[in-house]
Amino acid sequence: MKRAITLAAFGFAALANIASAGGHLPNLEGREVVVVTENAYPPLQFVEPGTGNAIGWEYDAVAEIAKRINATITYENISWDAMIPAVSSGQFDMGMTGITIREDRKEKVDFSDKYMTSEMVMMVRGDEERFSDAKSFAANDDLLMAAQPGTTPFYVGVYDVLDGNEANPRIQLMETFGATVQALRTGDVDLVLTDGTAGNGYVDASDGGLKIIGEKLGTEDFGFIFPKGSDLVEAMNAAIADMTADGTIEALNKKWFLDYKLGG
Known part of the structure; x- marks a missing residue:
């Protein structure tokens, strides 16, 4: 409408x-x-x-x-x-x-x-202790991330966090950014990449349910x-x-x- x-x-x-x-x-x-x-x-x-x-x-x-x-x-x-x-x-x-x-x-x-201008960050559940940065996430094959196909978080996840394979099954594709965050919160995935703008908004609203970890993965202009x-x-x-x-x-x-x- x-x-x-x-x-x-x-x-x-x-x-x-x-x-x-x-x-x-x-x-x-x-x-x-x-x-x-x-x-x-x-x-x-x-x-x-x-x-x-x-x-x-x-x-x-x-x-x-x-x-x-x-x-x-x-x-x-x-x-x-x-x-x-x-x-x-x-x-x-x-x-x-x-x-x-x-x-x-x-x-x-x-x-x-x-x-x-914003910076790409790693958003995880508030109690996450299995990994603390991109390298330790990539090293554990049991860990999954969620992303919308064709987005900057998807490409950063593929090429800067994982192995460069766009069909890597460790990336769960979802239709909306909100769905990726929901999957993170419910434990279906373990990581969502997002710019710091949105990430800080979700973390502030999560009452401790979400947090940002690791170093920033680069900058992006909107x-x-x-x-x-x-x-x-x-x-x-x-x-x-x-x-x-x-x-x-x-x-x-x-x-x-x-x-x-x-x-x-």
């Missing part, structure tokens, strides 16, 4: 003291931009427990972008594995779900400039995606740069990574 999103709908009033662009950014004259998301990657975008509202860092950021470039945002939902093909084929104007900027993906879609050749990229990049310069991005980071607690 399509939902027109307004600034007030996502409680963005906390950032209202930050000045808007004041006319020096592109003006889309109210143009509708249909954005597709998975709503499964807290705190970037997710369905809030208890309220059922779709909220998160990306929702707030896009609401602010829309205000600055005079666009009307409409949201639709889709699974991760269908998102890039759907945006590539022009079914949607833009996709957001913590998408890592990668050269192979640039062959199919255009990316905005990065709006966030961007919004668009059909190849989209004229929206320039406007989005201008707004992202403006929001970085005036402190809005920093304020969003504080709101969602320091102040907000998932589920409470």
